[in-house]
């Protein structure tokens with residue numbers, strides 16, 4: 043590798059931020075002052091090159107401390123990690139939360155996505171910008187995962203330590219306070235506030251949210267924590283996989299792949315090591331269930347990851363958490379440290395001679411990193427671009443090794459499977475969609491939040507529970523990648539097969555209700571803008587197609603009927619190619635919601 | 648064609664393309680099989696000396712049982728596969744990809760593409776006069792080569808050639824994301840401030856002319872570039888003992904650029920700065 047570094051030097055602050063992560067440099071080869079010894083020997087790059095996966099944490103370290111990433115800082119980080127600066131530059135410019143240009147230390151992310159837009163985000167943005175001086179950078183953000191409290195704003199102030207504050211539901215005053223004085227902004231309401239059913243007897247996945255102290259391992263154990271892991275050790279890895287397979291559990295992230303089969307396929311790979319990755323990059327607009335689980339019951343996730351690792355023969359797990367979830371980050375960091383201190387992670391989990399540990403990796407603002415292979419690239423220190431499949435992750439995943447990847451909700455389901463047994467679990471829900479399911483309800487409802495229902499409840503029942511308002515115009519199922527249904531389609535059963543038969547999708551469990559005050563064309567434009575913004579840019583149908591889709595929607599924003607016909611035909615042509623020829627799910631689904639709005643809602647008739 | 652080194656005999660995979668039986672050595676791609684069967688599948692980002700990135704999606708074909716279309720250039724043939732190369736569905740996506748590309752970048756120096764645009768009846772204009780384009784000025788910051796990213800289709804070939812697949816210099820990568828993604832050196836600096844070693848291997852693999860010799864760029868600007876008047880002569884580089892093959896492109900008795908044969912089993916089209924650019928001494932006629 044021809045490593046070439048320019049003349050830019052890091053500031054003391056930047057150097058300190060990197061050194062705090064990596065330790066002080068050992069020789070001038072990695073950025074220390076030159077000593078006599080350095081003149082006589084050079085160390086091979088291999089040892090240092092293995093640390094490439096620290097690139098993303100390194101970028102975070104600089105960004106957290108200074109608020110942006112200068113040339114000198116980036117070059118220093120590259121020297122430390124033996125990463126070519128051009129590649130690191132490509133990575134730094136991939137993520138929305140980083141900037142390679144100077145900007146103020148405080149960035150206020152104001153959500154302008156679907157639920158927040160419907161709740162008045164544009165006016166909020168205008169008000170905030172009028173009140174804030176040049177000391178704060180206001181960034182219009184995609185969904186912050188706080189939709190139940192829309193509109194939402196998140197302030198991040200760089201420094202040592204970095205400070206964050208959330209304002210939701212945001213007012214101009216609240217958001218300005220969060221940005222100008224994050225330390226004195228009011229505390230967020232407890233996670234359980236997002237669970238209208240909290241404390242209910244028939245809850246399974248949410249039963250501890252609002253009941254246990256999320257900071258206390260003892261409290262978790264007192265409420266049944268770690269019984270599932272004990273049972274796992276009794277069953278042995280093959281036994282656990284059998285239970286998970288028999289339970290009928292399928293992935294809750296949207297793809298609905300049978301979890302037991304995935305685990306089995308990973309466990310049986312001859313290549314080692316195996317990895318477990320928890321996908322906590324919840325970025326689908328309208329989704330916030332993983333956040334609530336992680337904030338309200340963090341140990342449950344640690345325990346389920348341990349079980350997944352034990353079953354599939356992994357000794358290292360990565361928890362990839364979206365960068366916009368500071369409170370979940372703190373809770374999970376605390377939970378992992380406690381679990382480690384108590385022998386529930388580490389070399390000898392529960393005294394069973396089984397080693398497993400978890401590392402948290404923070405995303406940095408890229409929806410595409412929720413795609414499993416893009417997530418691997420992101421952890422490895424590359425641009426978060428999806429890989430083409432095959433090979434599949436069970437064979438070649440993280441670091442090219444067999445990897446099982448599950449999202450938070452899927453993993454947390456493993457606990458009741460093991461404690462109640464596969465048959466009892468499989469008896470919940472329907473024959474082909476077993477178990478409980480979490481739904482994120484937001485928009486025009488009285489009680490937005492996370493709802494837990496057995497599979498098979500109808501859309502109408504869920505809306506009823508959440509207190510749907512009068513004059514419902516449309517319901518978006520499955521988030522931006524999902525589809526709209528009409529207000530009279532309340533009989534749709536909320537199962538994978540039921541939604542499929544109705545020509546729509548359950549996706550990640552998003553249910554967003556919109557009454558007729560929300561202008562549909564604007565909503566569609568926002569969805570198109572979202573995909574255009576979040577496309578990784580790798581393949582042509584998605585990179586250019588999402589732009590052409592947005593342009594066409596702009597043209598017809600105020601047109602209907604015959605006047606819109608040619609652009610609708612164009613949208614169909616482009617949409618079909620995106621769906622058929624894109625590399626990954628982002629491009630393949632980028633036209634779903636718009637198509638359903640045209641066909642089911644008659645959006646431009 | 649890349650020369651095929653003799654190795655362990657490989658098993659043959661049997662499958663069907665457009666209803667015909669096909670047998671190809673294990674590991675072959677659908678594209679290999681199509682070409683062996685004399686079928687033409689268009690490709691833009693595919694490179695004969697690089698691992699396919701399958702980013703352009705112009706080579707998509709229909710494989711029975713697959714939810715989406717699959718890129719022929721990178722999907723390996725599997726026993727029993729049923730492939731259709733010319734279905735309406737595949738042709739639709741190819742046509743759209745050509746339209747999307749041609750509406751956003753300048754394909755005037757991309758070989759073959761004009762023919763495909765005609766064949767697939769692609770109409771890049773139908774996205775309207777306001778359709779976003781790259782619209783970038785060529786970057787001329789050194790005397791050896793020009794980067795005209797207005798022609799770039801983001802095929803990643805130059806990145807792979809500069810990086811771990813050939814040159815190991817890692818001077819360029821993709822920066823930004825989505826429609827704003829661009830090929831760039833570190834900090835988006837001029838080439839002269841970057842790690843570039845001017846081997847020109849990126850020019851060798853660039854399929855669109857987005858990267859070109861300064862000599863070619865200047866002649867095109869002046870309207871004097873004329874491939875019909877050029878001859879190509881392959882010879883051996885005399886600078887050092889490696890002995891790479893050079894192909895001299897000569898117009899009006901002047902060397903106008905130097906490429907290298909891709910089927911050379913040692914260099915696969917790669918050269919260093921001397922072989923690629925160091926030809927002026929030949930034409931110093933005092």
Ligand code: SF4
Pocket residue numbers: 410427428576577578579580581582584585624625626627628629630
């Ligand atoms: S479909 Fe979009 S996000 Fe997925 S690889 Fe292609 S450009 Fe990237």
Ligand code: SF4
Pocket residue numbers: 798799800801802803804805806830849852853854855856857858
């Ligand atoms: S510059 Fe050429 S080789 Fe590089 S990505 Fe663009 S089109 Fe491909």
Ligand code: SF4
Pocket residue numbers: 884885886887888889890891918919920921922923
């Ligand atoms: S191209 Fe470079 S490496 Fe090859 S023979 Fe010439 S001088 Fe030597």
Ligand code: FES
Pocket residue numbers: 153154155156157158159184185186187188189192193194327328329
């Ligand atoms: S937080 Fe604004 S839409 Fe989700």
Ligand code: FES
Pocket residue numbers: 689690691692693700701702703704705706707718719720721
């Ligand atoms: S040639 Fe196959 S995807 Fe580009």
